[in-house]
Amino acid sequence: MGVIDLDRLEVRLGARTVLDGLTGELQGNAIGLLGPNGAGKSTLINTLLGFHSPSKGTARVFGLDAHRDRAQIRGAIGYMPENDSFIGNMTGVRFVRYMAELAGLPSGEALERAHEALFYVGLGEVRYRKVSTYSLGMKQLIKLAQALAHGPKLLILDEPTNGMDPIARQRMIQLVKEIRKEGSVRLLISSHLLRDIDETCDEVLILKNGRIAALCNIEAERRSNRSFMELETVGATEKFSVSIRGLGCECACFPGGRIKLVIPDHIEVRDLYVIASEQGVQIRRMNQRRDSLEDIFLRAMDSPMDNEAGRPTHVSL
């Protein structure tokens, strides 16, 4: 059983299908949720929290149905929303205590945990100030504190570094890493920033137009000994890329004649030069490099989708 199981999940908002047949099992300790604006990241999170009901299929969190068992799931989840979401009229400690009590902690324990959570995220000194007087970074941190205070099994962070300066961002990333290292909390982190996901997650789910563009274990990808290459070409790049695909290479084209490709073991670099020469394409630069999350993301974005299964057709990860 994975942390999150999706089975042909479809969510419609009004007349629009926002999530379209998502199927997959997310098992990582820290799962990154990536995708461009409108890909369906926040809708997926809202569905897992039971805010939206699936029009088809199911979503399960720790084996519980996200819609039917939403009260149980919410008890086990800590949620840090993307936008401002707090009660500005309350002091920091009162707000976190209130949220902990709503999550099911008795009053005394909730107060104790609220103090601890605020010190943990670095707001100990300002915990008696009203939340409305906090800076943007502090508001992000108090959202994290309220999500942590009741000791959730799954922590959902929606754009956790939104609006933070580099130092505050680094502090947030460090906190997330510590929570992950502690081991009792699974993380689902939605972000636009590949670097945030790269630093904190071991599994990544990439959404594109409401479908799964890629689902892979980042660590496993990094460990694999695959030969990655980046070319800078001049000439008929598209035709060239079709030809090298014919050799068995996986490749993605980018503007400016850039091509990223994975070369199978039986192909030599010389073969690329031969094809380039035949097609009158100049290879101006050739870099061999390891795969990065950016590569995974860009390949996923570049690949066409299989309409039936909601899975990528040409992305092999």
Next chain:
Amino acid sequence: MSVYKNTYRAYTGPITPLWMRVYALARYGFAEAWSSKITVALFTLSLLPFLVFLVGIYLANNPIAQILVLKSVAHPLTVDASFFLIVLQIQSWIALILTAWVAPRLISFDLADNALPTLLSHPISRVGYVFGKFMAMFTSLSAVTWVPCLVLFAYQCYSSQQPWAAAHFSIAAGVFAGAVIWIAFLSILGLALSSWVKWRVVATGIIFAAVFVPAGVGAIVSAVLRTKWGLLLNMPVTMSILWQRLLGTPEFMHDAASLPTAAIVTVLVVACLLCVAMLNARIRAREVVRG
């Protein structure tokens, strides 16, 4: 997670039952309502009529004091259903003022900073959220309506020379029922209107308007169409008629203009359903997408 060690630790302690979350909402809402000095001032104001009526009951049951204090008054002071109707009416209109101040505090603070996604991501439903706020409102209003009324009733029972309580128990039941209907209506009306307005001052004004503007519209309807049914929109009048019937006092309106109890109850139920629909549309963790 410790204050001194600054490390994260999981929570392994006890968990409260689900109904306690509603209680927590009500408790925090109640504390929020009464953290305002104006709420306390309004409560103190509500005690002034209560003290006057308390003195009235004392005088009514003490012939010597009555002779000394009320020697120039032609009619002796009597404590009966009409006496308690006046108490209930005064306390009920103070409850309206309290609603206009307290209800926006319970909802608007949550809406102003978009707290609903965070609140509703906890194991509490939208119904539970509204019910918790409703309980906070209802409890606050109880303190100025049926509680002082029943305290006065108990004092009258204690002060009366005759066995008064058994013969007049219907007054206590009527006062309690009338007050509960009114404050339940005020609570849901206050919450529904506050949920649609982020600015508390505006919400306060709208709550007053929601009670008195339809009364004006009703009067116009009655005058233009020459019908008594326009009175159904006049909440002060309809509630007064309902209270009179619950306490068994003579009605102040002549028979032709009197409204059937079923019509009054129907108007109250329809108004409450409208409020529930307003709350259902507004109390959501996410904006509703249409189209």
